[in-house]
Amino acid sequence: MSTLSNSLAATDIATVMHPYTNMRLHEADGPVVIARGEGIHVYDESGKEYIEGLAGLWSVALGFSEKRLADAAYKQMLQLPYYHTFSSKSHEPSIRLADKLVEMTPDNLSRVFFTSSGSEANDTIVKMVWFMNNALGRPKKKKFLSRIKGYHGITVASGSLTGLPINHRDFDLPAIPVRHLTCPHFYRFGEEGEDESAFTARLLAELEAVIAEEGADTIAAFIGEPLIAAGGVLPPPAGYWEGVEKICRANDILIVADEVICGFGRLGTPFGAQKYNFTPDIMTTSKQITSSYMPLAAVIFSDAIYQAIADNTAKIGNFGHGFTASGHPVATAVALENLAIIEERDLIGNAARLEAKFQAGLRSFADHPLVGEARGTGLIGALELVADKPTKKLFDKPGAAGAIANKIGHEEGLIFRSIGDTLALCPPLIVTESDVDEIMRRMGNALERLTPAVKAEGLS
Structure with missing residues (x-):
């Protein structure tokens, strides 16, 4: 650790508040x-x-x-350093990246919404799904199902979806309607005498029971990382995701694959959903989309969801959601080059x-x-x-x-x-x-x- 006599470390301690940090220990030890x-x-x-x-x-x-990513950013900075995507404006990098993401992801995913982080993306998904269900005349269908130890971000909505106590404690979360199901980690949550297949069966039975208890007409979506990462690197038990998909389909519950960490090759497949053989209705991507050289995230979703949202914007006049940096031209240009390199190599x-x-x-x-x-x-x-x-x-x-x-x-x-x-x-x-x-x-x-x-x- 840096000594307090170091000028950079001392300045950091005096001025910077760090995420996921015990600040009193930080003051003592330095960065x-x-x-x-x-x-x-x-x-x-x-x-x-x-x-x-x-x-x-x-x-x-x-x-x-990776110099090619720096060069891509510099080139885009010179041409168009910033422009927004509000009010029917666009630019080439965001258009090309959206097309590339649709090409890479499962065939049913055909629409893209850009944010700057996975947290913002999952927050956006909550609002999109609520907006859609209100438009479809289903005002009660607002609850989300998540898992203990799942990680989906730190905004008020995405932090509520997250199933880690440290992300809830003293933040007054969860603040949206969400049920956290048993973590699909056999080593820690399997019961005595239970093998992996019995563990999977118990988790799926729990899912069915919660749906019955809450009412399928009140549950909007099931969100999960294909492999839980920030909760401890927890691969799911065999048959888990196939079973979850079958139950959700039977109950008209959307499936959201949070691919922020699993996506773009981490598991040896383009996306974690492909590794575990399920098809989501919505996919969250970030992190490796730009190798984190620039902040960027993308929500990729089905045309059915888009059509319901689009119809409602025509009815009420607008989709009142977006971010200053949604589809930022430098970030999307870097993402295009990053994905090209991942493919080339x-x-x-x-x-x-x-x-x-x-x-x-x-x-x-x-x-x-x-x-x-x-x-x-x-x-x-x-x-x-x-x-x-x-x-x-x-x-x-x-x-x-x-x-x-x-x-x-x-x-x-x-x-x-x-x-x-x-x-x-x-x-x-x-x-x-x-x-x-x-x-x-x-x-x-x-x-x-x-x-x-x-x-x-x-x-x-």
């Missing part, structure tokens, strides 16, 4: 000030090198030095080819005394730390072991994310076999140092 990036590596102000094992925030597909194929090696590397730590479960899919994975392996007992101070691991990881030159006591990895899609070997070597070093460190802290 890690990242100065530059190169490929899958970043370097702090002292020159120390790190493998960015979380791709920034699950998002930098092309690494931290077959980075989705790269994720598929490296999946076995990456997942085997993670699972090689399964026998470590502190690792309860090693899990993941494609180029995303996690190690869940436990106090006792046979009983899956959590630590008495949740998050303390993860925080120690995070600090040791930095010392070893590996940045991963500690989600409580789960250590998450999600490297850029440009990783090579040798990069995966080095990631696992540094993770192994961190775990070797973690056991005595946890013991020294008296954690159990």
